[in-house]
Amino acid sequence: MSKPYAIRTALEEILDGLVEGDPFPPERELAQRFGVARETLRQAVHELLVEGRIERRGRGTVVAKPKLVQPLSLKSYTEGALRMGRKPGRLLVTWEDVEATPELTAALDVPDGDPVMHLERVLLADGQRIGLESTYLPRHRFGDFTETFDPTTSLYAAIRATGVRFGSAVERVETVLAAPREAALLESTTAMPMLRLHRRSLDVDDRPIEVVRSLYRGDRVAFEALLNDRD
Structure with missing residues (x-):
């Protein structure tokens, strides 16, 4: 399993345990948890933002409403x-x-x-x-x-x-x-x-x-x- 795919799968599992409006862990924390570079983690988070799964709110990130x-x-x-x-x-x-x-x-x-x-x-x-x-x-x-x-x-x-x-x-x-x-x-x-x-x-x-x-x-x-x- 490629590293980007593994990171994306791990982020999906985190989302499965959250509901709309819940805070999503910051990139620095996630990069440390999975032992990957911030750049690798940032790409996976960006994909979730584009798909509307999470959204920026203020200085943090939360689980978004369904489309x-x-x-x-x-x-x-x-x-x-x-x-x-x-x-x-x-x-x-x-x-x-x-x-x-x-x-x-x-x-x-x-x-x-x-x-x-x-x-x-x-x-x-x-x-x-x-x-x-x-x-x-x-x-x-x-x-x-x-x-x-x-x-x-x-x-x-x-x-x-x-x-x-x-x-x-x-x-x-x-x-x-x-x-x-x-x-x-x-x-x-x-x-x-x-x-x-x-x-x-x-x-x-x-x-x-x-x-x-x-x-x-x-x-x-x-x-x-x-x-x-x-x-």
Whole structure:
């Protein structure tokens, strides 16, 4: 058994005896216990941090909460969080009208250069920053939202309340590193792997509803999809 694998196995055994919020032993103590160099131990600890098994808190390290598992479906982030017993929340970053780029013109079926609503929010779960969501909406369909929508609440619930019914969406998921601004908003670092989602949603009449670009902390969020082949 290789030394890195043996160290990782030993750290897994330590985690098995701990629960969420328990302090995780410091690197110096662990290196002395297992008789390995700090560098060897640090790599194994870093892997646990990236996987979201442990997290830095203040000057120490503790056992992390389980990842928030979100469905890849036409459901809102709020529904996914509540399903796991987590409290959803949002912090408004930007809410403005922007001029439609050629990409948005095609995706939202609006005239070139028309104003498009841009809503950027930090997503929270139990007060933890887990994602950064940037949504573009056609102003001619949802212009009233500037007066009626509370950006700390569910956008999908507000859209459905207008009578719009979601019909379909195409979503792409990629692994990326955050830019400095994004990392700061998510209270993370540019070295932490992120999951980037790009979604275009249509209503039941195939009219564009939104374009969404979301960035999620890979150590705090996972995604799942229900697959079947019944044909």
